[in-house]
Amino acid sequence: MGRVTTEESLRPQSLMLTFLGDQVLGRDVCVYSGSVIDVFARAGVGEQATRSTLTRMVSRGLLRRQREGRRMYFGLTGRSAAVLADGERRIWHTGAVNRHWDGTWTLLGFSLPESWQRQRHDLRSKLTWSGFGPLFSGLWIAPGEVDVSALLAELGLSAHVKVFRAHADAGMDIGEMIEESWELAELAARYGAFTRRWQPWETELPAADDSLSLRLVLQAEWLGVIRRDPRLPVAHLPGDWPAEQAEKTFRAVHERLTPLAREASERLLDLVPVRKDADEDADADADADQP
Template sequence: MVERVHPDDRDGVPAVAHSAESADAGVVVRPETLLLTLFGIHVLDHGIALSTRSVLTVMAELGVGEHATRATLSRMIRRELLRTARRGRQAFLGLTPHGESVLREGLRRLEGPVVDRDWDGRWTLLTFSVPEARRADRHALRTRLEWLGFGPLRSGLWVSASCQDVSPALAELDLLPHAEVFRAEAFMWTDPVRIAREAWDLAVLAEGYGRFCERWSEPARGGLGELARQVRVEAEWLLLIRRDPRLPLALLPEDWPGVAAEQLFRSLRWQLARPAQQQAAELLEFIVDE
């Protein structure tokens, strides 16, 4: 017997797949990002698996066709983010332990603030030199450093305004022998505000937050139902904060739009939680994931 979902408020984390655009703003959100967000909100910690049919229904409303959704789901299964189960003729999709880990990391980031209001003035400096023969590992390390809030200041020198433990990322890639990490303060003529401008493209970040506010200041925009709107809003927000190093306010321009965007996102998240849950109970089919 197929039961109905009773979701609460959980979140996903963005990743890579084919792209889809918002109906009203042309903002690219990849299908894998949308799927992970859907599973983060409505599957993580529920012990359930969603029917492929109901996943396809939600993705169709989000503007992603059946072929693209199935192709993305296949990749996610190969990457061990999702696993399948069958009940009769129906296929169901549940999270793997790896998928749960990815989503929990996204939830941790989503719950955090976009600015640091308690900065002690110290920086984390990471210097590394990866052999050319390990170019793929070097690219993977840079991707992980960006997720952790680091920015490239000079060739081989990355900085973060927070106290970040980068050892897990380095150890995972077997790069600990190729890197050194320091905690330091700006000294003499070195201007921390200039460092922030050089290490991160603050104009691009500000533009992203500004567009988020323009797009979602009217919650009913886009003609989406509550469930699809919830997924879309959280997916877009996760894309924004994935690129955001969460700098101290002292290093950011005045009237930083990330603050207003965060207030809007928190409000939307609260407003959409109950109606999206009610719609999910009507649309999403699930089984207990054993």
């Protein structure tokens, strides 16, 4: 069976964050740039793209640099650690199937000036990523209790938005409302595509040194799917909803790859302890380092 490489829709930064969450988060270590280049090459990502991603993430405050001799190592910042911890919760604790919904909805209404087209676009994009769907043009809804205070503060729109908790009336057709407010066919297609792509690996194994990269791609693609899922209550979704099968496939393949991936990480990764006195804003160019 051939090596699985990254899908075109999977950005190198998403892959990098997944790699760091898997190998660096919670360990107080930095990883050598050459190790990252090697692992990413096995996932089909070129050296220049990997180096550029590292440089951009440093400039955005998502990575810190630490030089050891002629080698440059990269570690997490507080910002990236928070992002990765959220992703870890989403994969391993929240899950893809919402069986425990208590009937609560979060309603968010907004009214912005007509000239604020960019702000309206940014708000709608953020709401979509936070699990909201449009009930009406200026009224959005999400299952459960969703805290949007940080989102609104970031956009500077708190004064233009009202947030409520609500329950549906007894005669409300929740299933119909869900179909009108969210693109269920698109979400189901993503789950189906994930299952078809990864199910063969439930019985196959990659070459030993490719296992780390393969598991990295698996996790990054899975997170990309479930982050677009508002976790709608399964009781009100179509009976053949594919999220559960996709999650079973993810967990089965991950479990199968993990022993090999751990062995590969010991062979392929050069890690050093974080030095508290290292200059996080070093001007040294990571692209100039020896791989």
